[in-house]
Amino acid sequence: MPEDQKDKRENLLNSESPTKDLTKISLSQAEDQALSKITGSSTSKLVEKHQGTKILSMKSSEMNWPVDIRPLNKSLVKDNKWKKTDETQEKRRSFLQEFCRKYGTVSHRQSHLFHVVSRIYVEDKHKILYCEVPKAGCSNWKRVLMVLNGLASSAYNISHDAVHYGKHLKKLDSFDLKGIHTRLNTYTKAVFVRDPVERLVSAFRDKFEHPNSYYHPVFGKAIIKKYRPNACEEALNNGSGVKFKEFIHYLLDSHRPVGMDIHWEKVSKLCYPCLINYDFVGKFETLEEDANYFLQMIGAPKELKFPNFKDRHSSDERTNTQVVKQYLKDLSRTEKQLIYDFYYLDYLMFNYTTPFL
Numbered sequence: 001m002p003e004d005q006k007d008k009r010e011n012l013l014n015s016e017s018p019t020k021d022l023t024k025i026s027l028s029q030a031e032d033q034a035l036s037k038i039t040g041s042s043t044s045k046l047v048e049k050h051q052g053t054k055i056l057s058m059k060s061s062e063m064n065w066p067v068d069i070r071p072l073n074k075s076l077v078k079d080n081k082w083k084k085t086d087e088t089q090e091k092r093r094s095f096l097q098e099f100c101r102k103y104g105t106v107s108h109r110q111s112h113l114f115h116v117v118s119r120i121y122v123e124d125k126h127k128i129l130y131c132e133v134p135k136a137g138c139s140n141w142k143r144v145l146m147v148l149n150g151l152a153s154s155a156y157n158i159s160h161d162a163v164h165y166g167k168h169l170k171k172l173d174s175f176d177l178k179g180i181h182t183r184l185n186t187y188t189k190a191v192f193v194r195d196p197v198e199r200l201v202s203a204f205r206d207k208f209e210h211p212n213s214y215y216h217p218v219f220g221k222a223i224i225k226k227y228r229p230n231a232c233e234e235a236l237n238n239g240s241g242v243k244f245k246e247f248i249h250y251l252l253d254s255h256r257p258v259g260m261d262i263h264w265e266k267v268s269k270l271c272y273p274c275l276i277n278y279d280f281v282g283k284f285e286t287l288e289e290d291a292n293y294f295l296q297m298i299g300a301p302k303e304l305k306f307p308n309f310k311d312r313h314s315s316d317e318r319t320n321t322q323v324v325k326q327y328l329k330d331l332s333r334t335e336k337q338l339i340y341d342f343y344y345l346d347y348l349m350f351n352y353t354t355p356f357l
Helices: 003-010 029-039 043-047 080-103 110-116 138-148 160-165 177-186 196-208 215-227 233-238 244-252 284-297 321-328 333-342 344-349
Strands: 120-123 128-131 188-193 280-283
Touching: 080 280, 080 284, 080 344, 110 177, 120 138, 128 138, 138 160, 138 284, 188 284, 196 215, 196 244, 196 321, 196 333, 215 233, 215 244, 244 333, 280 284, 333 344
Parallel strands: 128 188, 188 280
Antiparallel strands: 120 128
C-alpha cells in the first residue's frame, strides 16, 4: 500500500476529535512545591489554556479502569545485570503515578473509550499492550510484536511496508468493551517515550526533508501558503522545502491550516498515561536496555533481542541533542518557550529535563 494512503487513514485519526481538557486539580502549596522539587519546574503552567486541553476528573468509583498501578511480575528476570534498569523503571513508574495522583485523575466517557485505546497494539500470547508513540522506536517495537505473535522468525527480516501497512497486528479498539477492559486489567501495558523536542525534530526531518507523497502535498502546501510570504509557485504547488521555523509556526498556531498528526502529537493525547496505568515506561534514550529488560520480563524467547537498526533514511545521522540544537538555533527565545509550553505535560509526566531555551 502506498505511504500516502496509510498516512491519510491513520495519522490524522487522533488529532481533531473531542478530547479531555486539562485543568489543575486543587493542591496545597506544600504539595505543589514538593512535586516541583521532583520535576525541577513549576506545575502552575498546567493551567495554561493555549494547548486547548483540560483533564476532567471523576471519582474512582465511577470508573471501570484500573486505578492503582500493579507490581511488575519479575519472576522471569534471572540476570542480576538488570538491577540498575529495574531501579530506574520503578522510579519512572512511581514518578508518573505520583504525578497522575496529584494532577491528573482522568475520567472517560464510554463513547470516547475506543479513541483512548486506539493507539494500543495487542499481543495476546505474552499478554502485552503496547502504546505506539511515533518517532520513539515504534517501528522496531512493531517488528518485535510480530515476532512474538509468530508472524516472523526475526525482527530483522520484516520490511518497513510490512510493519506499517501489513495490518498484521491487532489494536485494542478492535475488541468489544469486555475484551478491552479485560486486557487493560490483566495484560502488561507498556509505553516508550522520547524527549518531546527531539521527537519533534525527528518527525520534521523524516516527513519534510525527504520526498513524501503525503506530507508534502497535505501539510507542506498548507504550511508554505500560510507562513511563507511571497512563496514561489513551485513551492505552493508541491509543498516541498518546508523550513523548520515555518513548521513551528504551524505547530503553535491555534488556527492551523491543517490538523495535527500523530508524529508530533503529545504523548499525553496519544497514550493517555493518567488514564491507562502503564506498567512499564521505557525511554528512547535508553531504548535497547529498556526494551530487552522488558522482553526478558514478559518471557520472550531468549534469542529475541530488540533490533537497533534505523528503520528509514539509514544514512542520516540520528536525531540527538546536537542535531536538535542546530534546528533550534534560528528560533527566537519566545518560540522555544512556546514549543516547551506546548509539550509541557509530556516533559512533566516523564520527568524530562527542561530544554535549553
